[in-house]
Amino acid sequence: MLHHVELWVPDLDRAVVSWGWLLGSLGWEPYQEWPAGRSWRLGETYLVVERSPALRPGAGHDRMRPGLNHLAFRAPGRGAVDALADQAPAHGWTPLFPERHPYAGGPGHYAVYLEDADGFEAEVVAG
Known part of the structure; x- marks a missing residue:
C-alpha cells in the first residue's frame, strides 16, 4: 500500500484550491x-502539496520529462467521473484529451484526465 505522495508546487494557494477540490471530491x-504545505488523507495514505523552502527555482514541472507523469485515482463510478470532468475547470484544472473523453485511455477505461495550472496531471478512473 502506498504510504504518501509529496508534490512540491510553485504556488501553495493555487495547489490548495485545485488539489483540495479534487481530493475532497474523491x-x-x-x-x-x-x-508551507497541506495534506489530505484517505485511509492510511496521504497526499502532500508543499511550497518547500528547499525548492530550487527552475522551469517547473513537466509531465513529459523524466519523473512523475501523473497520479491516478479511483472514483466510485461513471457519474462521479463525469461530474469531475464538468466541474474541473472551475477549480483550476484543464481537461486533457476532451475530444476522446471518457475513453481517452482506450475502450472500457472510463476516466477523465486533468492538468492543473502547474502542469501536474491527475487521472480519475471509474471504479
Whole structure:
C-alpha cells in the first residue's frame, strides 16, 4: 500500500484550491496544515502539496520529462467521473484529451484526465 505522495508546487494557494477540490471530491479529508504545505488523507495514505523552502527555482514541472507523469485515482463510478470532468475547470484544472473523453485511455477505461495550472496531471478512473 502506498504510504504518501509529496508534490512540491510553485504556488501553495493555487495547489490548495485545485488539489483540495479534487481530493475532497474523491473522499479524501484534510489531514495536516503548516505554513508551507497541506495534506489530505484517505485511509492510511496521504497526499502532500508543499511550497518547500528547499525548492530550487527552475522551469517547473513537466509531465513529459523524466519523473512523475501523473497520479491516478479511483472514483466510485461513471457519474462521479463525469461530474469531475464538468466541474474541473472551475477549480483550476484543464481537461486533457476532451475530444476522446471518457475513453481517452482506450475502450472500457472510463476516466477523465486533468492538468492543473502547474502542469501536474491527475487521472480519475471509474471504479
